[in-house]
Amino acid sequence: MRNRRVTLINRPTDIPLPEHFSLDEVEIPALADGEFLVRNLFLSVDPAQRGWALAESNYSNPVPLGAAMRALAIGEVIASLDPEVNVGERLYGWFDWQEFCVCGRDKVLRYIDTSVVPLSGHASLLGINGMAAYLGLVQSGRPQEGDAILVSTAAGSVGSFVGQIARNLGCHPYGLTSTAEKVKVCTERYGYECAIPYSDQGWTLKLANVAQKGFNVFFDNVGGRFLDTALRQMAVGGRIVQCGTASVSSWANEPSGPRNEREILVRRLNWAGFVVFDHIAQFDHAAKVLTRWFAQGKIVYDEDICYGLEDAPSAISGLYAGSNNGKKLISLQ
Amino acid sequence: MRNRRVTLINRPTDIPLPEHFSLDEVEIPALADGEFLVRNLFLSVDPAQRGWALAESNYSNPVPLGAAMRALAIGEVIASLDPEVNVGERLYGWFDWQEFCVCGRDKVLRYIDTSVVPLSGHASLLGINGMAAYLGLVQSGRPQEGDAILVSTAAGSVGSFVGQIARNLGCHPYGLTSTAEKVKVCTERYGYECAIPYSDQGWTLKLANVAQKGFNVFFDNVGGRFLDTALRQMAVGGRIVQCGTASVSSWANEPSGPRNEREILVRRLNWAGFVVFDHIAQFDHAAKVLTRWFAQGKIVYDEDICYGLEDAPSAISGLYAGSNNGKKLISLQ
Numbered sequence: 197m198r199n200r201r202v203t204l205i206n207r208p209t210d211i212p213l214p215e216h217f218s219l220d221e222v223e224i225p226a227l228a229d230g231e232f233l234v235r236n237l238f239l240s241v242d243p244a245q246r247g248w249a250l251a252e253s254n255y256s257n258p259v260p261l262g263a264a265m266r267a268l269a270i271g272e273v274i275a276s277l278d279p280e281v282n283v284g285e286r287l288y289g290w291f292d293w294q295e296f297c298v299c300g301r302d303k304v305l306r307y308i309d310t311s312v313v314p315l316s317g318h319a320s321l322l323g324i325n326g327m328a329a330y331l332g333l334v335q336s337g338r339p340q341e342g343d344a345i346l347v348s349t350a351a352g353s354v355g356s357f358v359g360q361i362a363r364n365l366g367c368h369p370y371g372l373t374s375t376a377e378k379v380k381v382c383t384e385r386y387g388y389e390c391a392i393p394y395s396d397q398g399w400t401l402k403l404a405n406v407a408q409k410g411f412n413v414f415f416d417n418v419g420g421r422f423l424d425t426a427l428r429q430m431a432v433g434g435r436i437v438q439c440g441t442a443s444v445s446s447w448a449n450e451p452s453g454p455r456n457e458r459e460i461l462v463r464r465l466n467w468a469g470f471v472v473f474d475h476i477a478q479f480d481h482a483a484k485v486l487t488r489w490f491a492q493g494k495i496v497y498d499e500d501i502c503y504g505l506e507d508a509p510s511a512i513s514g515l516y517a518g519s520n521n522g523k524k525l526i527s528l529q
Numbered sequence: 530m531r532n533r534r535v536t537l538i539n540r541p542t543d544i545p546l547p548e549h550f551s552l553d554e555v556e557i558p559a560l561a562d563g564e565f566l567v568r569n570l571f572l573s574v575d576p577a578q579r580g581w582a583l584a585e586s587n588y589s590n591p592v593p594l595g596a597a598m599r600a601l602a603i604g605e606v607i608a609s610l611d612p613e614v615n616v617g618e619r620l621y622g623w624f625d626w627q628e629f630c631v632c633g634r635d636k637v638l639r640y641i642d643t644s645v646v647p648l649s650g651h652a653s654l655l656g657i658n659g660m661a662a663y664l665g666l667v668q669s670g671r672p673q674e675g676d677a678i679l680v681s682t683a684a685g686s687v688g689s690f691v692g693q694i695a696r697n698l699g700c701h702p703y704g705l706t707s708t709a710e711k712v713k714v715c716t717e718r719y720g721y722e723c724a725i726p727y728s729d730q731g732w733t734l735k736l737a738n739v740a741q742k743g744f745n746v747f748f749d750n751v752g753g754r755f756l757d758t759a760l761r762q763m764a765v766g767g768r769i770v771q772c773g774t775a776s777v778s779s780w781a782n783e784p785s786g787p788r789n790e791r792e793i794l795v796r797r798l799n800w801a802g803f804v805v806f807d808h809i810a811q812f813d814h815a816a817k818v819l820t821r822w823f824a825q826g827k828i829v830y831d832e833d834i835c836y837g838l839e840d841a842p843s844a845i846s847g848l849y850a851g852s853n854n855g856k857k858l859i860s861l862q
Contacts, residue, residue, distance in 0.1 A: 419790040
């Protein structure tokens with residue numbers, strides 16, 4: 197049996213583009229004891245994939261050249277030599293950008309139960325996006341009822357959940373987003389009190405007006421000048437959750453910015469890096485809360501699904517251009 | 530009765546110099562109900578006074594021009610209209626750079642008991658320096674036994690305690706300090722495994738060699754390029770306690786430096802501002818621990834005492850020049 201894969205063939209220095217990938221076809225190896233064969237149903241497209249493709253290791257090693265692009269996916273077990281993993285079971289895990297994946301249980305992040313949340317929702321609401329939004333906000337942001345919560349990329353696959361979770365916890369979420377259409381979806385669908393488009397020339401002034409008593413939490417996915425500005429609008433004792441740095445296109449030449457240590461001291465900020473994979477032990481708890489909210493109609497998710505492996509190579513750069521509306525998935529069904 | 534005072538007469542833009550102060554003499558006002566009269570015995574000189582003298586408020590309002598310079602001091606109650614504050618009692622509090630202070634209980638930080646620690650030690654080991662060292666390290670730095678702890682201004686009035694406290698907690702303290710003599714006192718007296726002088730051209734390389742597996746805690750009193758370098762030597766999950774920013778001479782023109790958000794994310798750092806006055810409720814607990822260690826010979830303090838109000842105006846700039854050996858105090862006895 198043959199396996200079609202999207203492999204990384206050139207290492208990007210910034211955002212991975214179609215030219216960095218190639219489609220190939222290889223033979224699927226035989227299963228060893230304890231292994232099983234997954235057929236991928238939905239491939240996940242995530243901003244973090246940029247970091248995985250770069251030469252410098254960040255919190256994980258770079259994807260080797262010639263290997264299938266590292267990715268999360270939802271798949272179905274079609275053969276198994278692991279007595280605890282059954283054929284027909286559906287899983288969410290590290291199955292990469294390919295049609296099939298031979299792997300062991302170490303690649304599984306969650307076992308999927310579709311009784312409440314539909315299958316594809318397990319790659320967004322109950323995938324790393326929902327997990328990062330919930331665990332990053334609750335554990336690192338430590339929101340109190342009534343807190344003002346600022347979120348960057350507020351309409352994105354993580355930000356869309358942070359707004360709703362903040363609202364469900366009795367907080368007041370404010371968003372930074374790219375366009376007027378995304379402002380609309382932030383306020384009408386994702387629970388935000390208001391959202392400010394970066395494109396608006398007066399966004400820094402608007403942010404200062406919105407802040408009033410300062411933000412208690414800043415859930416930041418972008419870094420750069422947005423972070424610089426927001427940091428200076430934090431309330432005393434505020435928490436910054438650094439979940440991503442998407443606005444800074446390259447770290448190779450040590451980009452500079454205003455010094456922040458005085459602000460951190462005087463405002464008594466707490467600024468913490470958050471990598472969702474450090475918190476896998478809490479995934480079940482977070483999924484339980486998010487599933488209950490979903491059943492109660494208190495949280496929604498949006499998807500932007502395209503079809504076929506061929507669409508994968510351009511998908512990461514599409515995310516960074518903000519062309520997706522909702523979680524970007526590639527369906528292989 | 531007359532009161533001699535050191536007043537702030539010009540507002541500095543950077544480190545306060547003698548020209549920013551003047552000595553004057555005023556009549557001591559009569560005590561109102563609930564007030565008491567303190568005769569100052571030791572005036573404290575602290576790096577934080579720079580910030581209090583500047584035009585911008587930081588965590589406290591600027592000292593008004595023409596007023597006695599804000600300062601902590603040890604004093605003795607010589608008259609009282611507060612039934613709970615007795616004549617003869619010795620106090621540590623906000624009694625400012627002057628001979629006498631009329632005040633209420635809101636100005637008192639600690640009531641002094643000299644049965645174990647001598648009087649002047651209550652302005653260093655049991656004053657804000659010891660409190661900042663203990664509470665900053667323990668509460669914000671959250672050290673685990675065996676942790677590598679980096680401390681800047683390691684021989685200073687706070688750093689000298691952080692080294693010893695870290696050692697008492699089973700950690701490995703490493704210091705950054707100014708001169709070869711201070712390196713010696715760090716390792717021979719303050720518990721440091723080793724100390725690196727900033728003046729050493731190869732200090733960044735030496736720091737990298739010392740770090741090996743990275744620092745778990747950085748207790749930082751200086752900010753600036755020392756912080757930039759140390760931040761890039763932190764272990765995953767490391768904590769940065771921002772207790773001061775003494776190396777950056779002015780914040781007026783928004784100084785810049787390398788962006789840190791990527792390091793914070795990838796290393797999962799936790800970077801928190803620490804202002805000791807937020808933690809007054811814990812002072813008694815910290816003083817109890819430090820007093821016990823002092824009685825057991827497990828912590829020492831050093832003092833650099835000068836005599837008379839006339840020495841105060843040059844004392845803050847002396848601190849920033851590193852000319853003191855131990856806690857700088859002005860004795861009025």
